[in-house]
Amino acid sequence: MDCLFCKIASGAIPVEHLYEDERVLAFPDINPQAPTHVLVIPKQHISSHAEAAAADTDLLGHLLWAVGEVARAKKLDGGYRLVINTGPDGGQTVDHLHIHLLGGRAMHWPPG
Ligand code: 5GP
Ligand code: ZN
16 A cells, blocks of 8 residues: 555654554654654554544554653653644545644644
8 A cells, every 4th residue: 555654654664763562653743843743653554533443442542542652751741732633624634544742832722
């Protein structure tokens, strides 16, 4: 499958590994929108949050926990924001589920 984040997950495209285990990988976003901007992905291809299935719930929980591990390692003690852009209206540009971890500055609300 011609999926950018599958290639990153498999190591075909090298990235800095900020957290990794058998199921998930965290790496820096190439175009950071905050002092800390990390992407956390399942190694298994799930094309979007909208495509996640009941069988994926354990993986989804693990993914969310792994984001917390990265936030703790980055010492984002003031807080942070998690974003899952989903589909065209959500602004998703890479069709492999990913959680954005944004921190190191105050975030705005409402988002754009
Ligand atoms: P989306 O818009 O789908 O929520 O987020 C995709 C993110 O992937 C964007 O923030 C973009 O900067 C990031 N991105 C796109 N291509 C690459 C890449 O080749 N390497 C890394 N590390 N990030 C990428
Ligand atoms: Zn993929």
